[in-house]
Amino acid sequence: MDPYESPRALFAFELHRHRRAAQLTQRELGDRIGYSDSMVNMVEMNRRPPSKQFAELCDRALGLEGAMIRLYSATTWNKAPEYLRPWLEEEDDAASLRTWQPVVVPGLLQTPAYAQKVLATWPGITAEELEERLTNRMQRQALLHREKPPTLNVIIDEDVIRHVIGSMQIMREQLIFLLEVAEHLR
Numbered sequence: 001m002d003p004y005e006s007p008r009a010l011f012a013f014e015l016h017r018h019r020r021a022a023q024l025t026q027r028e029l030g031d032r033i034g035y036s037d038s039m040v041n042m043v044e045m046n047r048r049p050p051s052k053q054f055a056e057l058c059d060r061a062l063g064l065e066g067a068m069i070r071l072y073s074a075t076t077w078n079k080a081p082e083y084l085r086p087w088l089e090e091e092d093d094a095a096s097l098r099t100w101q102p103v104v105v106p107g108l109l110q111t112p113a114y115a116q117k118v119l120a121t122w123p124g125i126t127a128e129e130l131e132e133r134l135t136n137r138m139q140r141q142a143l144l145h146r147e148k149p150p151t152l153n154v155i156i157d158e159d160v161i162r163h164v165i166g167s168m169q170i171m172r173e174q175l176i177f178l179l180e181v182a183e184h185l186r
Contacts, residue, residue, distance in 0.1 A: 001046060005146050006092055007074040007139070011055075012046040014071055018062045019044070033057035049075060049089065080136045088136075092143065096151040104165070105174060106154055107137050108144070109181055114174045117166035144181060152185055 003013035019029050019040075026044070027037035035054065042048035050058075055072035059065065077088040091097060091108070099106050104118055115137045119130055143149060161178075164171050 002147065004142075006046075006142055007071070008049055008092060009046050011050055011068070011071045011075050012044050015040075015050075015058060015068065016044045018058075018064060018067070022062050024062075029058070029061060032061040052076075077136060080133070088140065091140065094143075094150045096153070098153040100155040101160060102157040103160065105156065105160060105178070108140050108152075109154065109178060110137060111170070111174050111177045112138055113170045114165055117170060144185065149185060152181075 001009055001013055001016075003010045019026070022029075024032070025037070026040040030037040030040045033040075033054070034057065039048070039054075043050050043054065050068075050072055052069070052072060055068040059068045062068070077085050080088055097108070099108075104110075105114060107115065110118065112134065116130070116134055119125065119133050119137070125133075144152075156178075161171075161175060165174070
């Protein structure tokens with residue numbers, strides 16, 4: 001497993017590593033935390049996301065002083081807007097993604113400069129919230145670089161690429177990035 005594939009993959013990798021270092025089988029860890037060995041296996045194989053309780057119990061059982069709960073926090077998109085979290089979790093697991101965008105470049109395909117200009121228009125957004133949302137938006141792009149990235153079907157209205165967001169330089173970078181992603185995922 002590639003621990004750099006996604007935050008969940010890193011959680012799975014580290015859980016496996018810590019369990020093995022503690023010389024526990026999946027069944028033994030499951031018994032200690034009140035979960036089945038099948039559940040431990042599913043989390044370690046990145047086939048199932050961990051729950052907060054699962055992470056906390058693993059920390060205690062393995063004596064990790066919060067290491068797994070810190071990794072768990074990175075798997076939950078907890079800094080993303082509430083309405084977007086279910087989509088982000090689905091996106092992490094998707095083999096195929098389809099979207100249509102009539103107003104802006106889809107978030108998954110935005111450059112940092114473009115995303116910052118788009119996110120800065122949200123009413124009442126603070127500098128801290130802007131930075132958190134920008135970081136989340138850029139983290140999403142990790143799925144484009146997986147060994148087996150999802151099939152991506154995107155329809156972008158022509159007005160989206162003609163409308164200048166920020167500056168001509170930002171738009172130039174954005175359009176070049178779209179071409180690079182299209183070539184990479186070909």
